[in-house]
Amino acid sequence: MIFSKERPFLLVGAGKMGGAMLSGWMADGIDPDAVVVSDPHLAADMEVLLKRHGIRHVTSAGEDLRPSIVLIAVKPQLMDQVLPGLKAVVQPDTLVLSVAAGTPVSRFQDQFGQVPVCRCMPNTPAMVKRGITAVYPTEEVSAAQKQEVDGLLSAVGKVVWLDSEDQIDLVTAVSGSGPAYVFYLAEALSEAGRAAGLPEDLASELAVATVCGAGELMHLSGDTPATLRKNVTSPNGTTAAALDVLMSGDGLQPVMTAAVAAAARRARELAD
Numbered sequence: 376m377i378f379s380k381e382r383p384f385l386l387v388g389a390g391k392m393g394g395a396m397l398s399g400w401m402a403d404g405i406d407p408d409a410v411v412v413s414d415p416h417l418a419a420d421m422e423v424l425l426k427r428h429g430i431r432h433v434t435s436a437g438e439d440l441r442p443s444i445v446l447i448a449v450k451p452q453l454m455d456q457v458l459p460g461l462k463a464v465v466q467p468d469t470l471v472l473s474v475a476a477g478t479p480v481s482r483f484q485d486q487f488g489q490v491p492v493c494r495c496m497p498n499t500p501a502m503v504k505r506g507i508t509a510v511y512p513t514e515e516v517s518a519a520q521k522q523e524v525d526g527l528l529s530a531v532g533k534v535v536w537l538d539s540e541d542q543i544d545l546v547t548a549v550s551g552s553g554p555a556y557v558f559y560l561a562e563a564l565s566e567a568g569r570a571a572g573l574p575e576d577l578a579s580e581l582a583v584a585t586v587c588g589a590g591e592l593m594h595l596s597g598d599t600p601a602t603l604r605k606n607v608t609s610p611n612g613t614t615a616a617a618l619d620v621l622m623s624g625d626g627l628q629p630v631m632t633a634a635v636a637a638a639a640r641r642a643r644e645l646a647d
Contacts, residue, residue: 378443380409386412388453396448396474436460437463447473458486498551506532544639544642561582564586
């Protein structure tokens, strides 16, 4: 590891995403003595996690810290408050990781100079080690640092590396925001079942179990979604009747395409 008790890993912001990643790292066996969490308002579950593992907690990063890695996991609208307070602790060789949507690499290098920066886009399934994180590294990021980042992020799911920072906004629209689309699919399927005449609780249970089971089947089978869809679609059967609606010209695909485009557009607006 490139971080230690003397040059720790500093997590700035232990909210939903930062907390999920920290939980994954602790489960993966990372030395808690080499981790410091900076957050002025810890949630109760995070307080419990930090106490359980003996992780050092500070309300702000003091000048006594000399981290080798700083992970910034705060909301984009808080950057103006947070970044100036980190200038004293970010050294020329400190690796800066960001999981904030709409915050370009240039924002961090304006504050800290030409330090190595990895802009990352994880998603909330990281909470159950089933996330996927896309990473764009600047040219200052060394091979050893890339390997360290890959190891850290792999503890909470898959990792993919991007060739261009422009791809981050597109990744945000697909996988960063994507879990919400899937949750809404479960909501919509549940409501459709209720509208068809099922009791609300039963419709919800069926919808949630179906979405979870289908996701796990995709994960384990290795087949493409299209192949799995065809496998459960008998000619002229009930599934085919439903897919005739979902796959029509004004069905799910154009709606999903428009949704992803809207999310990508908003990600770009946040960066301006």
